[in-house]
Amino acid sequence: MEITLLGTGGPDGLPVPGCPCAACSAAICGAARNPASVLVDGMLLLDLTPGPALAAARAGRTLSGVRQVLLSHPRSGPPVNLPPGLPAPGRVPDGEQLALLTGHRVRAVAVDAPGTGYEITGPSGNRLLYLPAGCGPAGLEAAEHAPHRPVPYDMVLLDVVGRPDALARLRAAGLVGPTTDVIAVHIGHEAPPEPELHRRLGADGARAVPDGRSLIVGEYDAVPDVPRRTLVLGGARSGKSAEAERRLSAFPGVLYVATAGAREGDPEWEQRVHAHRERRPGSWRTEETCDLVPLLAEDGPPMLVDCLALWLTDAMDRVGAWDDERWASGGPRELAARIAELTAAWRATRRTVVAVSNEVGSGVVPATASGRRFRDELGKLNAAIAAESEHVLLVTAGVALPLRDYGTGRPG
Template sequence: MIRAEGGPARDALELQLLGTAGPAGWPEVGCRCSSCTRMRAARRRLEPTRVLLDGVPLDRCRREEVDGGYDVRTPRGHRVLFASRPGGRPRPSSPGPYDAVLLDLVGDPAHLGWLRHVGAVTPATRIEAVQVDHRVSSPAELERRLERWRRPFTAPWRTLVLGGARSGKSEEAERRVLTCPEVTYVATGVMHAEDPDWRARIREHRVRRPRWWETAETIDVAGLLRTASGTLLIDGMGTWLTAMFDALGAWEYPRAVEPRVDELVRAWRSTEAHVVAVSDEVGLSIVPETPVGRAFRDLLGRLNQRLAAESEETALVVAGRVLELP
């Protein structure tokens, strides 16, 4: 039963999804992309989005057009927010929670995070993906993402995302927290003003982040883990370790960093926050030529092992594909 605030109990919303794809369906006729050909090979097809709300087609419900979709009232008084096209980001026409939101989660999962942020989506809100199409690689990949996006916010919960250079590890870590209502992005790297490539990388990360996220640029990651209670996205452990070597002048004596690593692991183990951290998988690269390079690699590898042992989830990203590690 759903109870309107301050009012009597009412029946739950009846929601029937007769189709969830974009206007051209999935696969699209004549499209040769890997997503569409994979769907054809599996003899699967999703029809264009069509829904019944409390037994009535959406276009026969009372609705107000908003940018990117509709704010709908069903015949039984339920409130539904609907994305009417791919790329649509419907905004609530008035404050208050919805009974259901039907969103283009393939195109912009962060929109769900914003709706949670402003209180339009609560744990009682039903969340469905519509306008689905070949912007996602497969139905299985969509379900993998939806399982996390629909998951109620819980803490403590720790996730370590590993990957090599340009593997897509940062994008995967961001994807896992895009639908959270409050996120603090923890940037552990020191800004090198004289390095244009580094500045470009920092700009790329900033553009991807939703505007309502907070940002903390610090190497005191242990301190944040001890005090935070919301969601932390830490990017990443490799740059943190580099900054710690610099701060302690430890390049000639790497063992000086070990107490700080121990402190970080203790804080990770005892945190009350929901944390997703990115780290470099260094074990697959060539052996560094210098002793200090080998010491750095070994220390980061051991840190990864210790964090993974204290994490509820660990994933490895290779070429943008995600492998969940048991």
């Protein structure tokens, strides 16, 4: 089964007419996207983009063989003129199925916002799922509770940028697996400009392709590899925690490991903790501990550690690093052993992990010996963890700069 993406943009396209934002300005320079529309094997058209016949011609395709036009949502955005000869567009009621003469089967899938998703099965059995803009699947249950073992789709097209939680729910239901080709569509000016768009989608195990691209459903060569270990560095209030959380927003059941613990009588700290909790998905589980080695050794869902600087504070507490006399009597050796144990566990882990840490080496030299000791040891810890990570990022002013990128997403 072959699909041609006549459009990959949001309902208003990209750039949005008259909008001066950075994403729209960048799109004018070669990354423009028509509203999303997908041509399946030249005979089924999902949604309509302005000038569909011209969009098809630019992609080297024709609409002369289209026998069915299905809409996934009420029309908005630029007006669309139906080319002569195309059948009138329609929508299929949720749960109902169409059997086409070409051997394709189309089933309407319920979504959690106004609209209709479509599951298409080709004559050879390959399956793709197409979801409308701003929508996620409705009525899914976790794979372990399903009466039958779910079969992952070969390809899924959805609003990854706007609804990463929808992708997480498909993964939890077993409908998106490691070989599922996840294509981001409905890309509007809320998305970051390229190449930042591709970097973020790669972390989600998804990719974006330009308008006019044709893809074979079931070919897995371009499925991006999600890095197993990621270290996110940054200064205070740099956006490093938000970046780390965003990297796992499309995955279900994430374990969030908070190394800070509780601070009694500190309302400002409690407000910070509350703000962190509020922006995390409700499906995530939180554990407050500095005992990271056993968690890294376990099999399980993705894990986010925030942060290594607080883990180091706890480790230095345990070896008496703040007392010069005790530190001199063997503290460096004890701390080095703890860091080596954590680094070995990080290297050996089989779960997807993202860790946050402070980058303190560019600031003012601490005034105290203990402060300089902490700065030096945090630099060593960051270097050790970075050496065993496939992906390392430095975040400044909310902008993530990749320092190392082994095997993550790449432009389509």
